[in-house]
Amino acid sequence: MANSEGIVDLHREISEAVLKYEKSADPALLSHINDGFSRFAQLVTLFLVSERDTYYGYFFMAMTFRPNPNMDAIAGILLDAYPPIFEANPLRLFKLSLKEILYVFCHEVDHVVFNHPAEMVRSNPEKQPDLFKLFNYAADASVNDQLNYEAACGKKFLAPPKGIITSQFISARFNIAQVAPRQDYLYYFNLIKDVALPEEMGNSKEPGFEGEPLAGGFSVESGGDEGAEFEEGSFVGGSAEEAGGSVEPGFEEGLLIGNHSWESSTGEDEEITGTLDEMLESATKEFLNNVNELMGAEARGMMPAYFIERLEQINAPAKLNWKQLLKKYVGTISAEKIKTKTRLNRRQPLRFDLSGTRESKTLKIAIAIDTSASMDSEQLRQIFAEVFAIVAQRRCEITVIECDAEVRNVYRITSPDDANLEVSGRGGTCFSPVIRYINDRRYYRDALLIYFTDGYGEKSIPRPRTYRNLWVISGATVHLSVEQPYGLVLPLEDA
Structure with a gap:
């Protein structure tokens, strides 16, 4: 349990440092927070591979980690680098409980596995900001529903942050009855792509620290205790809701401010944006294959069925048109x-x-x-x-x-x-x-x-x-x- 205890202690240390930094803005303290995030990410990787979930652990083994206290979102994966970079804003990330942070980590991986980066570009060739926003709602609903299901089925180390985007959120926010849970992004996107955004969604505002929503469908307002500990194989007291329970989204807090981009370029170069979907799809293919190569035969046999299906899809010969x-x-x-x-x-x-x-x-x-x-x-x-x-x-x-x-x-x-x-x-x-x-x-x-x-x-x-x-x-x-x-x-x- 040494890995578990190390994560808990480090999470508490960095969370306290973030609170102090908000009051002092001490550059030395910020440097300590950034260094702490890098150590925390390494411990999370080791913890998942050795004790909890080899599937997500292998993904984190195949990427590097970088703190970015200036980014608007909590976290994201940059695919236009080798290896891919898991970038996070530690000032926002460590406002969450330990279970919620692990949820954020897994959330970002699933976006890539389900090919959302390339699909986002293809779904909006004219680059309409509102359509990008709707895509993010649809993609987050698909990913978060799946993670909530996995948490309910036994992954007690995961807990959804308050206010995440789910199929329930889609139903309530867009006034659509009978929205099915655990569907792919396209199902939700087709439901809402022709629906006008509610007025409060269309208003752009800067995300803040006190309960305001952030990119990726997360609110920084945590419902959990900072002093989470391990007990009987899971984190205790570190979630807004119990992972296996029914999660009611905070409809007034689940607005998605900002978009996933999955790449670090500005996107202003037409020559780049014209092939951006191909670049993202190629990077996703390379990433998933690298993860697969890291696994031994035993680990590969324990992978989720949807991961195996995605590997088969991306490696299938291209169909000519x-x-x-x-x-x-x-x-x-x-x-x-x-x-x-x-x-x-x-x-x-x-x-x-x-x-x-x-x-x-x-x-x-x-x-x-x-x-x-x-x-x-x-x-x-x-x-x-x-x-x-x-x-x-x-x-x-x-x-x-x-x-x-x-x-x-x-x-x-x-x-x-x-x-x-x-x-x-x-x-x-x-x-x-x-x-x-x-x-x-x-x-x-x-x-x-x-x-x-x-x-x-x-x-x-x-x-x-x-x-x-x-x-x-x-x-x-x-x-x-x-x-x-x-x-x-x-x-x-x-x-």
Whole structure:
């Protein structure tokens, strides 16, 4: 129990130092508090790994700790560093009881495990402040409900701070009946994302020490005793509520002032923010895999099921999307070479009578539509809109080829409005007529062929003489009857 006693003593020491610092603002005392936080974090890590919860303990083994008395939030994990940094404001953190501090530590880990950093960026591409605030409510409700459940199931070393955001808070604050507990962030976010923030939520105010709410859904007003001790395997007298009991949120105190960012950059550089979700997701993947590598086989077998599921998800091969692939192809298609008298011949530069060459800078795309497929007008409209959005910055020539058992119609379009959307239900399907039509015309040698079909047709086709080929199937990709499609086969709808 040496670890337990050391944590209790150190927590009491730092809490008392914080109270003294508030009265004196002594820099030497602040330095002592910061040093104490670093020692406290090391003891928490050792305590969790050796005596209480190896799952969270391994996460803290895979990161470093840094005190920051100037941050508005109580704590947060910075993912744009290696190893990730657990940053906390000790002046706020040690206003909480010992059980509540451990709750804060575990709370921040769960945000990362559930991929909330990257999801926050994706959920709000226009960076609306109110939407970020709503995301934090949803993410905190998901994480805190799970932690409260774990505390009730036996993790008596955890206790929720007063005023945390939970599903009960979401229900009461947004006046939504029958909000289910222990759901993922998306469930809560979809419930509240289109609901106007109550007036008091929209008002920005500086967080303070006396019961005002802070980032992460925590209030610094603690309901516990500072002199918490261990008894029968758990902290005693150190929580606002017993960990296993029903926690009634303080609805007037649970406002979320500030947002999680999970990265230390300012976010003002457009080049950085444009890929911020990818950076955060990559950092999360690396972090979780590092934690997994620290574990032995026995420890790994004791991990929660949701951790194992997350590892499988982040390490699964990426699923291709036909729109993403089209963007990639557009960037790699070489422009056609045409002769010009304005340039010298590169092979014989002294022969002024010979023409040189230049790139036409025109992107050629052939869109083949299987008129017997089960695509309706709305799907076709979306397809053409997507294609034109992808090639918007390129000079391009788009040809539409309608075909069932034979080529029925060929025409050029310059905008989505030019496309014929009434093309369904004309009979059987053959893919070869489109391929032969393209192969017979040199114009398509450097073009991209995209074939939209339900997949049912011939088993073999001639090899298309185009630059690249892409099959987009309206159903399952296994339905494509062609045994050798000479190109990638992807579903029309994202999985």
